[in-house]
Amino acid sequence: MSKPGGKQRLHLSGVVPPVVTPLSADGALDIASLERLVEFELAAGVSALFVLGTGGEGPYLDLPEREEVVARVVKQAAGRAPVVVGISDIGTARALHNLHLAAAAGADGLVCTAPFYGEVSDIEVEAHFEALAGAAGGLPLYAYDIPSKVGSKLSTASVVRMARRGLIAGVKDSSGDIDGFRRLRLELGGLEGFSLLTGSDSFADMALLGLADGMIAGMANVDPAGYVRLYAAARQGRWEEARAEQDRLFLLRDIVLAGLPRVSSFSATIGSFKTALVQLGVIDSDALQPPLRRLNDAERERVREVLLAGGLSPVADGK
Amino acid sequence: MSKPGGKQRLHLSGVVPPVVTPLSADGALDIASLERLVEFELAAGVSALFVLGTGGEGPYLDLPEREEVVARVVKQAAGRAPVVVGISDIGTARALHNLHLAAAAGADGLVCTAPFYGEVSDIEVEAHFEALAGAAGGLPLYAYDIPSKVGSKLSTASVVRMARRGLIAGVKDSSGDIDGFRRLRLELGGLEGFSLLTGSDSFADMALLGLADGMIAGMANVDPAGYVRLYAAARQGRWEEARAEQDRLFLLRDIVLAGLPRVSSFSATIGSFKTALVQLGVIDSDALQPPLRRLNDAERERVREVLLAGGLSPVADGK
Amino acid sequence: MSKPGGKQRLHLSGVVPPVVTPLSADGALDIASLERLVEFELAAGVSALFVLGTGGEGPYLDLPEREEVVARVVKQAAGRAPVVVGISDIGTARALHNLHLAAAAGADGLVCTAPFYGEVSDIEVEAHFEALAGAAGGLPLYAYDIPSKVGSKLSTASVVRMARRGLIAGVKDSSGDIDGFRRLRLELGGLEGFSLLTGSDSFADMALLGLADGMIAGMANVDPAGYVRLYAAARQGRWEEARAEQDRLFLLRDIVLAGLPRVSSFSATIGSFKTALVQLGVIDSDALQPPLRRLNDAERERVREVLLAGGLSPVADGK
């Protein structure tokens, strides 16, 4: 089956890193680092790339930056893996701008949260996704459930309705609600081509036992090979191996604690991913979009220690 | 004292309606309605106009719409009252875009929340306001504390630091934290020209007793004269009168319940303001920006009943 | 109108301290200190005494301790002020035990929260109060709304129903929901003999402007004369004086911060009241019921500084 333009219909599964957006120290996009990062992820065997998500600081980027990130990653991936693009924004009009730009730049799929700036109800959420799906021109649209950022939890009833109406092709669940996740699978498990993706770095083994199709895990920026091993073990029924790999990755994820409580959880998380990628020699700078604040030297050292303890080989100092 | 351009230094006080942004049924800006609304507010004796705030659906508007709203309101006000403009946005870059546009369009002051899309800490909040204050070119910048929308509470310590550094000229407190409000006044009461504004519709009498300089009250869209009476009574020490007026306005505010729980609180609140303004003959349509959802006929009828009970004279049907 | 035994029907108003329960260093009740505390409060002009509330560590006391506290305070008060008694407990059976014991020991009124150990709904709350009211033998029963302790907010609808059915004679609102408080007054303001009491130490001036009948304020243990002045000023329409007194008391209440974050907010609050009362020469020890933890020396010194700054005269060291 093919969609207009000849690409195959996308079914997201496996490991999908929410690719960080490298910046140079002056805040400009660092395209060379971005290209190296894409190669780093693809070499590890990831299934797809997700750009302009939370981990990609997508909501903070302006439109020209968004366009360039999508175009560069699509070009670099060169068909080796599909590229799905975050289009989340405050309201419907802005998300539609993001959608059109992503589609024009070559996205293979779209990912969107509930609209934000205060809590919304099912009726607004469904109107939002209906408008986006109508404009997506056949590109699959994934619902991204992340109440910690947007202030609303997608209700199970709403996701089920949207899935059955064909508005959405899957869900990325970063809500931490594993009962809700199981409920979605029990309700939608028979829906052809629907993807249930966990957004958790830390209990992906459990989510896969619960029949997640894959994971969009921020830490897959830093250790994509680890998540690919975890996924493979789970898919092949080697559950104790999956758990052991998750245990290692769980402790590796303590890099996100390095910046706390000096900076916000958001800065500490994305900042630690970038710091680790600098130390692993993948990108050049751990600069973040304002108002996010990068880690300081002591925090970078803590990241280095955690990476070492987790079996990785940090070499650079991350400055 | 004058700022560049010759305008007087602004000290916000009194009643400042967060002006709704009228739309026509097809979603376009309805400038004729906006102009009538400005006249309606000014005729009631409000002290200033606040456009592109939460009540103005500011975060949902695109840049050309923002520019037009500011320019039209500034022109219509024609110096009879200062116009302060909401520039809140997800991150610093976007808020700076909004700021430059507002300044160019003639704003007399700027109002901004914490950056949003997840909680931020003091360090990010202060970096955000520092960047904005540096770009404001002498325009006063007000911090807008509305955790229900942005997910972060401005800490007292952070507001005090920003005030003392001269980054902000005042605070609009929509957090409902009246102890925090008193603390701010006890800390900053002696700071020349600093404005403490409550964002509450419903306990403005108490906030004024606690020495608020004024109020940015959403319901002042609908009954500006009532809030002006409340303010005058409080300023002149007629506290029982202030309370009685607040009691009436408190019950009038039950219009915001009409749409619940069918639509979100945000839709229900702004939707009811617009419905009431249609019924009062001020604007032409109660259409809202997607994904917000307008009231339905039964809910409009409920609004009409509440307005009647509150002593107003609804005449139109609000469709 | 009189109740059996010839006492007058109680209408709670004015300043009602939630009397702390002095313990000796070994954890036993310190009756001599309790008697001095009762005299200290009465000398300041309080309207009634509330024992075995949150401030009295009531929920932690066993039945013989409860009985002794009530009996001793009733005897000491000797009719100079009514004594109302907290009977809050996990479930209905236990609260009924507390009720019978309080009544037998001479209580003039009863105060009870929602049942706790998890959230309850209106239906359970109303069944609870119905059972208690049926057993109260004419003693007035006050509902105590303190969601921070019991995990449930009393709904306005539920309080209104219970008031109209005559199950409750008033409400102590420690929820901080000042809009809910106003709603109760607008709904129940015409109900003969019903008392609306704020549980706030820190915005009692505002609550009185909003027509509270009085206050059950923990800090009235420490500075009962201050709260009596605040109440008198408000009742006589001297609102600016009421606010100024509240401002002083607001800052005095910073004693509750001394123990944070070393101990819980509960320990820090009740612990600071007892420490202050030791320093003011009223009681002998600041020991608390386990598992609450008393303040340490540095924290006691901080309490002393705050009392001094607030115009009181601490003399003892509070050990």
Place this chain on the structure above:
Amino acid sequence: MSKPGGKQRLHLSGVVPPVVTPLSADGALDIASLERLVEFELAAGVSALFVLGTGGEGPYLDLPEREEVVARVVKQAAGRAPVVVGISDIGTARALHNLHLAAAAGADGLVCTAPFYGEVSDIEVEAHFEALAGAAGGLPLYAYDIPSKVGSKLSTASVVRMARRGLIAGVKDSSGDIDGFRRLRLELGGLEGFSLLTGSDSFADMALLGLADGMIAGMANVDPAGYVRLYAAARQGRWEEARAEQDRLFLLRDIVLAGLPRVSSFSATIGSFKTALVQLGVIDSDALQPPLRRLNDAERERVREVLLAGGLSPVADGK
């Protein structure tokens, strides 16, 4: 190793139902039903019995009722399975009363939450458990983490400290925090004899993958055989079977929704367990301790439908 009295040192694992406390319609303990329930659970192969927990309405029972429940269950179990007893209460003094009573009545182990009536900090929690452990006379003490009921989450740091000091022999985690659960296991996995028990009915498969030693699952009252199968499949590495069994039990657990939102979640949960047990012919009445409210006829019928759909055989009408 043996404790005084000759019993073996307890290591809790497997399926441990939190036994409900059957009442007759007039509210008295129904011992005949309790004995049948014990037989029903033991016949299904459960590892131990937990009485006077949340599911046992323990916090609502008075002391004589508590004593009788423990004594009767110990007698009925007759050494076929250990009996652990909930001693949770508001403060330390009351929990100590419960502890002494439980020990005297023959308990094999003790289970206790944080003290409640407001949030407590680590320091109070650890003081509480230290006092209880000191009085336990060698009986193992389990910490029960259930923030939805007690208002405090046990911190990982606090649990680790108490485990290493030997104050507690295990944890029952009903917090839903699966990352915290993994952290505990990574910190305490090497601690001889320490039990990590999930309190979840609905993701026990995942918790077992994460190396839980067992589960204290409320629904194991209703379908103990199902949980025993789930546990066995997981222990033998048949993870897909474990998941399938959990899927069935997950849907069976929809009985807890039958009473919502008419009654509280607490009433709806325990009420549905009792209703199901009546319909399964195990106990005689679904009466609850006041203020909890039993299900009504329509809700009972809904329970019956869910049980049928889940493969059980309800026969009675549950009145």
